[in-house]
Amino acid sequence: MLPKREGPHRMAEAAKSTRVEAAYERLKGEIRTNRMPPGFQAPEPEIALRLGMSRTPVREALIRLEAEGLVELIPRRGVRVLPIRAEDMREIYQIxxxxxxxxxxxxxxTRPSDQELAPLEQATADMEAALESEDLDTWAEAxxxxxxxxxxxxxxxxxxDFVRALYDQAHRARVVTMRMRGPPHRSTQEHREILNYLRAGDGDSVRRLFKQHRTRSAEELLAILEKYKLGQL
Amino acid sequence: MLPKREGPHRMAEAAKSTRVEAAYERLKGEIRTNRMPPGFQAPEPEIALRLGMSRTPVREALIRLEAEGLVELIPRRGVRVLPIRAEDMREIYQIxxxxxxxxxxxxxxTRPSDQELAPLEQATADMEAALESEDLDTWAEAxxxxxxxxxxxxxxxxxxDFVRALYDQAHRARVVTMRMRGPPHRSTQEHREILNYLRAGDGDSVRRLFKQHRTRSAEELLAILEKYKLGQL
DNA sequence: AAATAAATTAATGCATACATTGACGAATGC
DNA sequence: GCATTCGTCAATGTATGCATTAATTTATTT
Known part of the structure; x- marks a missing residue:
């Protein structure tokens, strides 16, 4: 019997058009965009009502979100959107x-080809352009x-998967702090350099620069959090 | 049987005496010990029957196990215990x-005190003793x-939490391959050295040795997997 | 006999029911 | 007034029911 791998590997988490999936996506969206802000709390029945479905699929979605570190299920008080404390950001950036x-x-x-690197080139160029026009949202997206x-x-x-989950957790804090600092020239520059070394196939330099990139952004972010006493977002 | 060591700190995962918890623990145990071997497949109702509870708590436990990478929920065919392929081990060891x-x-x-390091000293000593008496099970436990x-x-x-989940995934492969190689002198020695540098507060040396430790054990393990064509466990 | 269609089976996805139990406020005692 | 007990209410944890639909088997056609 042949390995019956079903068709294309799910490209972008191809929604299985199941309610659990819908609940998961919607809740995750609400959390990311702070429509359900950190600390927000609600009982399951309320969430279910809002999503127009029964508790069962909501519950299953919540279990997944809990596993990803976005919410907490408190025994008699419902779901709570996890706040992000400076300590959490420290953990995330360490990893x-x-x-x-x-x-x-x-x-x-692996000596990636220029073609393979094209999307990275695009993203970097977009960052540079956004920086130029001082469009922070576009910059952050790129x-x-x-x-x-x-x-x-x-x-x-x-x-x-793991790093992506960490991005999701950190996203909210980054959105908030983004406007509390000057234009990210340095960061943009670092991306460009990393890309150059990727193109050159120079792993050691890539590692060194990337490490520096993350270390620096962590320091900046934590400095802001402490400066503005944003102990908890 | 290992004495369920529990750090003196918080008992975070204290069994909440809920069926979901019970199902989760039991299934995880069955998987770890290969009583439910990789590739094993069964529909939810069967699992529920075996655990003496309804499908609901079983399902919730399975969702958690899926998030941890131990099983896969296949739409009409039930749960499947994920096999561990060489590629998986490569991923895990890279991380x-x-x-x-x-x-x-x-x-x-952080310059840990000798007292704080005592449990590590104990574990290292246990490894050395087990190596001496050629007790592989005890060695692996330590x-x-x-x-x-x-x-x-x-x-x-x-x-x-993440690394622990990876340990859980890799556990089965390690159990199988453990007896396919000579006594782990080298590995034991490395633990001792790492411990020494921890005591000395020498972070750089700890990192260097630990990296070497992991790199080497990964190579050994993968070599065995390929030698015995254990492409899939 | 191969191919196709129909019928059967059974697993999931979801809704709903319900007992238990914690939270919270009212009533009570000091 | 303050602490305590009791009662109500609601949320969870779990069981159960059911429609849908994939998988499988049987029947039918060629």
């Missing part, structure tokens, strides 16, 4: 600083895109 | 090689304990 540079370095060692693409290119699936 | 050394190095920088303790000591909770 990213360990994982991403190594992953990027490994990828560099930044995010850069990292996502790199995650996809590097082959480790477990790493990808 | 461990990035995360653990940095985490251990950070911990070393090895696992060493890494678990270090995970607990290092402060990053997200890192801990």
């Amino acid at each position: 990213l600083t360990s994982l991403e540079p190594d992953a990027a370095a490994r990828y560099a060692e 930044d995010d895109r850069f990292h996502q693409i790199l995650l996809d290119l590097q082959g480790n699936r477990r790493l990808k | 461990l090689t990035s995360l653990e050394p940095d985490a251990a190095a950070r911990y070393a920088e 090895d696992d304990r060493f890494h678990q303790i270090l995970l607990d000591l290092q402060g990053n909770r997200r890192l801990k």
